[in-house]
Amino acid sequence: MRQVFSSPRLENVEAVAELLRAEGIEVRISGDRSYRGKRRSSFSYRERDKSDPQPAVWIVNSEDQPRGRQLLRDAGLIESSRGESSYLPLPVLDGGGARTVEAGKRARMRMRLVLLGLIGIVAVLIAFALPDKPATPPAIAAAPAARPAPVIVPQATDDPQVFRIDVPTALARLLIETELLKHAPAQACIAIDDRDPPADFVSSLRHDARTALFAASACPDGNAYDINVHDYMTDGSGTGSVQLMLDVEDARTVDVERNGTDWRVLRVR
Template sequence: MRKVFSSQRLENVEAVADLLRKEGIAVRISNGRSYRSSRRATFSYDSRRTPDEVPSVWIVHSEDQPRGRQLLRDLGLLESTRDPGASYLPSGRHGDAAAGKTGFFSAKRIRLGLLALTVIGIGLVGFIMRKHGTADVAPKPAAPAATPAPPTLIPEAVTELQVYRADVPTALARLLVSEALDKRRPAVACLEVDNKEPSSALMQALTVPKGTTLHPASACPAKGAFAIAVHDYMTDGSGSGQVQLDLDVEDSQLVDVERNGAEWRVLRRH
């Protein structure tokens, strides 16, 4: 067996396992549910959890591993193992800075989560105190019993989700490249994805406008071609993230994207 996916959140692991089973791939889940566990009781983002305790998905049969890994890679759920070597095109002006933009996934969510927990805790304590105060006012035949202290609310500690670089999903690359070709409509265009040749599946799926010829970057004519590069997809495995889009030499964009099922949409361009 081989492990292909792991997550601190058990729901994510079960969703990936169901996806692979629907494709006819036999899988097993380690550190999953037990007779004592429940969906929420077992969830924690505690960074002290050892890798052996994190819920994981394993592919049972070795012949299914390439197909399963490719499926997860196309959905942006499998970390890239490629070496970021030489590119056929010059890198965008954002470059490696995209790897450091973790604020998109962390600070605001943590502040909002802690604020919500604080408001809920204050409201619950006030409700319990009012309830006990009303009961004490009513006449009682005997001396009133001591009012128990309200329970102490301990907010759940929330840590940042780990952001990692993954191969650009085929469906996402198709969306961005098709939009660029339709808008610019160059006579000749050259494409690379993740600093390498685009896959044959992507080249066949692209919608190329009439009058435009599209080449892989390695077969690009020496002059007059419109260069397109898609690379550095950063995600936390939740289905959203950021990707770098370079259009020739004058336009380099950092694009916020989100996946809904198998479809992708652009949220914002920087």
């Protein structure tokens, strides 16, 4: 179980929990008892007991965590560096997406103007604080003005966590059909995550008409060609790697990328 969102306002936490539940993700809310009497008009950040934990949303199943985090990123609830936000954006709470975007632009512009004003004030104060220098004879050639050192803005770094989830059906179909059409074996035994795939999945695979397909548990003895797609690892960003076992002895790692409902192979190692 992993925490994906927290906020001093219980309404925000409950709204995020409902968003995830609507996508079929099992969640739990912690730290909500001490906040139930402080909704809306009576809520105060100053009056909150700092020893009380903030309400938070937790995803129960680990296989749902990448999808849940991706949903929150798409909704603008967590940053691209996967740091967790403490507040719900207005588009989620009241549907004012356009107003929120414009308000954000105006806020950023005001912040830039304030920073420029502060820089100008500091420059003026420094100029008045410096003592007057005695006049110096004119130089033959004026020295070039020194360039100011570039301002380096520190960037937050947060390595994404990688999770193992079930191999997506569309990805398994792409890899299995590629091998069936490439090798066209007389018999092929199919497995996904070391288990038998559904019967309708096997029957719908594109393959050579001379190839007989079997689930792995029903594989006949002999020279059947084994294909097993398993252990899909991803950080929820739409890219990841999956293991492809071919005929037991040929193991490969395939780097893949998702674009909507379509998949493509980036590299085979």
